Amino acid sequence: MITKKSLLLYGTAIVLGTYFLFLGLTKAKGFFAPLLTAIILSLVVLPLSQRMEKKMKRPLAAILNSVLLFAISVGLMALVSYQVRSFAEDWPEIKETMTPKIEQFKSFALKHTPLDQEDIKEAKNSSSKMDSGTSDRIKAFMSGLSSFLANYLLTFVYVFFLLNYRQIFKDFLMRIFPDEKRDTVKTIITKSAKVAPQYLLGKLILMGLLAILYSIGLGISGVDNFILVSVIAAVLTLIPYVGNIIGFTMAVAFGFLTSGDTNVLIGIALTFTITQFVESYVLQPYVVGERVDVHPFFVIVAVILGNMVWGIIGMILAIPIMGIITVVLLNINELKPFGILFSKKEFSE
Structure with missing residues (x-):
């Protein structure tokens, strides 16, 4: 029988262990x-690697798949960098266009909010102080980049x-x-x-369907390079929740x-609002559907924890890792209740 003292001890150990x-x-x-x-x-390209190994040796197939993943990632970064460079080249024109808008916003803020000229001056002074630390930020950026x-x-x-x-890793898991x-163990490895x-x-x-929807909406709205912007915005959905905001x-x-x-601006807002509604209530359930068996609540929890631990990369990895953890828990009898908790399937007695 579990006493209150042992329950408190176990609870404390779990909290400290998790921390x-x-x-x-x-x-x-x-x-x-x-x-x-x-x-x-590796799990993503594993089916392709297995097919390639029927026609070539495994090391060559592994090299080709690694190079393929590298080329895809470089291509995505090139798309983003091209768009950023285009934005930088247009910055003088953007600054000239937005100056009247900024002045109108200042006038509106002064008339309809408690802000006064002193508050605006303080904001300018704080931004100038931030500019004075540019060299330190550049050093930090270069260190992070390396x-x-x-x-x-x-x-x-x-x-x-x-x-x-x-095969070595698989044999190791099978033998321990x-x-x-x-x-x-074999079932868990196969399903995972x-x-x-x-x-x-x-x-x-x-992402393909989202790119089409974004292209239609942004094209009608009059956004420059709307196809490229739509593709990048669709790719950014790999980052759950935050990717939509960045897009x-x-x-x-x-x-x-x-x-x-x-x-x-109104057209962009309508495009993203309508597309996000279609994604959440039509595309996500039927396209992604049962491909990852994780309850939506624990998807959000996993993404938040991933962001707290590893930032953006943690958010990207959170859902597939949570899916693998759920598979493992569902196939171990002692831990199956936790698997049922994390799963979005309904289990009956």
Whole structure:
């Protein structure tokens, strides 16, 4: 019988263990983030690698898949950098266009809010103080950039080794458990390996449909380079919830700020509002559907925790990792209640 004292002891141990687990993951981001990213990417390209291995040796297939993933990631970054460069080139024109709008906003704020000229001056002074620390921010940015590039390249090295030597890892998992548990372990490995590619397939279809919807709405609204902006906004949905906000901000930057036309801003807002409604209530349930069996509530929790631990990369990895954890829990009898809790399927006695 569990006493109140032992219950308190177990509860305290769980809370402290969870705290130090996430604290350790945060501190070890430089090691675990590239490794977990590589594991998810390896699972994504695993079906393609297995097909390629029927016609070539495994090391060559692993190299080609690693290079393919690298080329896709470089292409996506090139799209974003092209759009940012275009925005930078148009900045003088944008600044000239938006100056009257900013003055109108100041006049409106002074008339209809408690703000006065002193508040505006203080805001200008604080922004100038921030500008004085530009050199420090540049140094921090360069340091972060070098760390990102190192982890970025390391990820694809991991992908190669995971694909090429995956049988070793599978044999290891099979042998560390008793013989009577091997069928369960095999089932868990098989089902877990399907989570990431199924999730990505659903996301790719969803991104294609979103790109079409965004292109129609932004094109009608009069946004420059609306096709490119739509594609980038659709790709950003890989970052749950936050990606939609970034996409909207980018569309405003390349649409409203460039033209200064309020009708463009209204068109952008309507486009994203309608598209997000269609995505949430039509496309997401039927396109992604049952590809990742995680309850929506725990999807939000996982994304928040991922952001707290590893930032954007944690948010991207949160859903497929949560899907794999749910598969594992559902196939272990002792932990099945937790799997049922995380799953969005209804289980009957």
